[in-house]
Amino acid sequence: MINRTLIRLKVVQLMYAFYQNGGKNIETAEKELLFSLSKAYDLYNYLLMLIIAINRYALSQIERKEELNQAAHIDEKLSRRFVDNKFILQLESNLQLEDYKQRMKKTWDNDLNYVKKLYEAIIASDTYKEYMEMESTTYADDRELWRKLYKGIIMKDEELDDLLEDQSLYWNDDRAIVDTFVLKTIKRFEEENGENQELIPEYKDDEDRDFAIRLFTRCISNDEYYRSLISRCVKNWEFNRLAYMDIIIMQIAVAEILSFPQIPVSVTINEYVEIAKWYSTPKSASYVNGIIDAVVRMLRDESKLMKA
Numbered sequence: 001m002i003n004r005t006l007i008r009l010k011v012v013q014l015m016y017a018f019y020q021n022g023g024k025n026i027e028t029a030e031k032e033l034l035f036s037l038s039k040a041y042d043l044y045n046y047l048l049m050l051i052i053a054i055n056r057y058a059l060s061q062i063e064r065k066e067e068l069n070q071a072a073h074i075d076e077k078l079s080r081r082f083v084d085n086k087f088i089l090q091l092e093s094n095l096q097l098e099d100y101k102q103r104m105k106k107t108w109d110n111d112l113n114y115v116k117k118l119y120e121a122i123i124a125s126d127t128y129k130e131y132m133e134m135e136s137t138t139y140a141d142d143r144e145l146w147r148k149l150y151k152g153i154i155m156k157d158e159e160l161d162d163l164l165e166d167q168s169l170y171w172n173d174d175r176a177i178v179d180t181f182v183l184k185t186i187k188r189f190e191e192e193n194g195e196n197q198e199l200i201p202e203y204k205d206d207e208d209r210d211f212a213i214r215l216f217t218r219c220i221s222n223d224e225y226y227r228s229l230i231s232r233c234v235k236n237w238e239f240n241r242l243a244y245m246d247i248i249i250m251q252i253a254v255a256e257i258l259s260f261p262q263i264p265v266s267v268t269i270n271e272y273v274e275i276a277k278w279y280s281t282p283k284s285a286s287y288v289n290g291i292i293d294a295v296v297r298m299l300r301d302e303s304k305l306m307k308a
Contacts, residue, residue: 001044001181001200002037007212008252008271009173010036012279015219016248026220033216034209039170041202043178045100048185048199050154051146052092053108053115054122059083061119081132082123086191087143093195114163121153139191147186155179173278211260219255226254233294245280246288253292257305265296 010033018029062078069076091097101107108115122128127148134141154160164171181200189197203209219226230250234242253272257265269292276284299305 001041001178002203002208002212003177004208004211005271006040006174006177007037007208007215008256008275009177009278010040011212011216011219011252012245012249012275013173014216015252016245018220019244019248023220026217029220030213030216033212036170037212038202039168040174040178042104042106043164043168043171043174044181044185044200045097045104046106047154047178047182048091048097049101049106050108050115050118051088051150052097054119055083055085055088055092057112057115057119058123079132081137082128085142085145086139087146087186087189090189090191090194090197094197094199095195096199111163114159117159118154118157121157122149125149125153127152143186143189147183150179150186151183214259215252215256218259219252222255223251226251226258229254229295229298230291233291233298243281243284246276246284249276249280249284249288250291250295253288254295257292257296258299261306269293269296 014029014033014036017032018026062080062083066078068074069078127145131137131141131145161175164175185200188200227247230247249272253268256263256268256272260268269289272292273285273289276288280288296305
C-alpha cells in the first residue's frame with residue numbers, strides 16, 4: 001500500500017523536519033521516517049474499520065426499531081438489505097483486519113456521533129435509495145454500493161480530516177492517497193475468498209522500503225553536493241533567497257535522479273513538481289521544474305548522468 005508517491009511525500013516532510021531540528025541525528029530521523037510510513041498503513045486499516053462501524057450502527061438502528069415495533073405490537077417487516085450486504089459482512093469477518101484490530105486496540109466507539117452523521121448522509125443519498133429499491137442484489141451490487149458510498153460520501157467529508165488529525169499528526173497529508181487504496185481494496189474483494197480475502201500489504205515488496213531508506217540517507221549524506229548543483233543552475237536569484245521548502249524538494253529530486261538509475265528522469269521531475277504544488281508557494285511548481293531540468297541538462301553535459 002505504501003507506494004513511491006507516498007514515500008516521496010514522507011521523505012519531503014521528514015527532511016524538512018530534520019533540518020528544522022538542527023540536522024543532528026540521522027539514525028533517529030530514519031526511524032521516524034519508517035514510523036511515519038507505518039502510520040499511513042494504520043490509517044488504511046482504520047478507514048476500512050469505519051465502513052464496518054457504519055454498518056454496525058445501521059444494524060443497531062434496525063434492531064432498536066424492531067424492539068419498539070414489537071413492544072407496540074406493530075407488525076412491520078423492516079428491510080435488512082443494507083446491513084446484510086454481502087461485501088460488508090465479508091469485510092467484517094476479514095482475518096487480517098480482525099488481527100489488526102486486536103493488536104492495535106483501535107475502534108470507532110469514541111466517535112459514534114460522527115459514525116451516525118455518515119450513516120444519515122448515506123441513507124439520504126440517491127445511491128442508497130437506488131440500491132434499496134433494486135428487485136434483487138448480487139455480491140457485485142453489494143460491493144459496488146460501498147465503493148460508491150465511500151467515493152461519494154466518505155471521501156468528500158471534510159469533518160473526517162479534522163477527526164483524523166486529532167488522532168494522529170502523521171495523518172495530516174496521508175488521507176488523499178490512502179483513500180485511493182481503500183477504493184482499490186473494495187474493488188479487489190471477491191466473494192469466494194471469504195474471510196481470507198487479502199488486504200493490500202504495507203509494502204508491495206522490500207524494494208519500496210529500501211527505496212525510502214536509501215533516498216532519505218542519500219539526501220542527508222550528500223546534501224552539500226546536491227545543493228551546489230542546484231545553486232549552479234539558479235539564474236537571476238540568490239540561492240539563499242529561495243523558499244526553503246523548494247530547496248528541500250529539489251535536493252530530494254536530484255538525490256533520486258542520481259541514486260536510482262532505473263527511475264526515468266521524467267517520472268522523478270513530475271513527482272516532485274506535484275509535491276511542490278502541494279507544499280510550497282504558488283509559483284514553486286514551475287520554478288522547481290525548471291531548475292531540476294537545468295540540473296539534469298548540466299549533469300548530462302558533464303557526463304555525470306547516463307540514463308534515459
